Amino acid sequence: MSKEYWHCVIGSVNSDEIPMDGDFPLRQAVQGVFAGMFPDNKYTCSSGWGIDKNKADQISFATHSDVVKKGIIKSYHDEGKKLPRHIRAWELLFEDEEKP
Numbered sequence: 001m002s003k004e005y006w007h008c009v010i011g012s013v014n015s016d017e018i019p020m021d022g023d024f025p026l027r028q029a030v031q032g033v034f035a036g037m038f039p040d041n042k043y044t045c046s047s048g049w050g051i052d053k054n055k056a057d058q059i060s061f062a063t064h065s066d067v068v069k070k071g072i073i074k075s076y077h078d079e080g081k082k083l084p085r086h087i088r089a090w091e092l093l094f095e096d097e098e099k100p
Contacts, residue, residue, distance in 0.1 A: 007059070007060075007063045009056045009059060011056070023048055026047065027047045030047075031045050054086075069087075072087065073091050
């Protein structure tokens, strides 16, 4: 059985609206619910403010399965759109996998 991690990007808010230690209550809420759902599991939890929309898009894309990533890449090509840099990087990795 494989292990999986849950991923969530939430926002955006203006940085000057984030209170000091504004990460703690959000992380604590998620940890509490997670521990209630999976009481016998040890877990890791990381979080933090400070990423921009571009980085959030990169992280979200990275969490897709390879099948979904390849489908997204194909849709860019089918529509004649330029691949964003972070998606192009995945395309190059997939090309390397296909070489003998």
